[in-house]
Amino acid sequence: AQSVTQPDIHITVSEGASLELRCNYSYGATPYLFWYVQSPGQGLQLLLKYFSGDTLVQGIKGFEAEFKRSQSSFNLSKPSVHWSDAAEYFCAVGGSTNAGKSTFGDGTTLTVKP
Amino acid sequence: DAGVTQSPTHLIKTRGQQVTLRCSPKSGHDTVSWYQQALGQGPQFIFQYYEEEERQRGNFPDRFSGHQFPNYSSELNVNALLLGDSALYLCASSLGQAGNTIYFGEGSWLTVV
Numbered sequence: 001a002q003s004v005t006q007p008d009i010h011i012t013v014s015e016g017a018s019l020e021l022r023c024n025y026s027y028g029a030t031p032y033l034f035w036y037v038q039s040p041g042q043g044l045q046l047l048l049k050y051f052s053g054d055t056l057v058q059g060i061k062g063f064e065a066e067f068k069r070s071q072s073s074f075n076l077s078k079p080s081v082h083w084s085d086a087a088e089y090f091c092a093v094g095g096s097t098n099a100g101k102s103t104f105g106d107g108t109t110l111t112v113k114p
Numbered sequence: 115d116a117g118v119t120q121s122p123t124h125l126i127k128t129r130g131q132q133v134t135l136r137c138s139p140k141s142g143h144d145t146v147s148w149y150q151q152a153l154g155q156g157p158q159f160i161f162q163y164y165e166e167e168e169r170q171r172g173n174f175p176d177r178f179s180g181h182q183f184p185n186y187s188s189e190l191n192v193n194a195l196l197l198g199d200s201a202l203y204l205c206a207s208s209l210g211q212a213g214n215t216i217y218f219g220e221g222s223w224l225t226v227v
Contacts, residue, residue, distance in 0.1 A: 044204070046215060090157070100213065104157045
């Protein structure tokens with residue numbers, strides 16, 4: 001069975017500081033990996049996805065993620081956080097390009113200090 | 115271009131009742147997935163509809179059922195509501211079952227009392 005672990009429930013960073021959100025997955029075959037952001041009162045928005053190829057993936061809003069097969073990780077990062085990045089972030093894994101059937105982690109809440 | 119729309123936004127039901135939630139996919143999309151997101155947790159996959167049939171199903175009991183209409187819109191029905199069914203129900207749409215990008219609606223908040 002596939003699963004996703006996001007070890008950090010809550011992270012606080014100062015505006016302008018760098019950010020890394022951790023994601024570890026468990027999946028027996030080639031994983032298809034996603035990061036989503038959920039702002040209060042809104043649905044989830046796709047930030048980026050990894051299927052194959054270059055293990056460093058660029059996404060929207062200046063985010064990027066690195067796939068490390070040996071560590072079963074897909075960590076999300078951003079070099080300089082903006083106050084508008086405060087939200088909840090979810091990592092998800094799927095067994096195919098069928099993004100609609102994904103297993104999500106429980107999320108990491110990001111707070112940005114002024 | 116309308117995104118994914120869901121209705122109602124909020125509703126309160128009594129234990130044992132039945133509820134129907136509705137979803138209109140993003141224009142051009144033909145595949146609809148439903149998720150349950152309990153407070154403090156990530157979304158959990160309920161099922162996916164394509165060509166008016168349930169194609170994939172997560173680990174949810176038969177009390178959860180759905181339907182997809184010829185215009186690709188979808189309904190989620192939950193019978194015999196339990197307190198534990200209280201959650202945000204999210205609909206997501208994509209193009210085809212291999213659609214690698216999905217778009218989520220803002221969800222329907224269900225409270226069971």
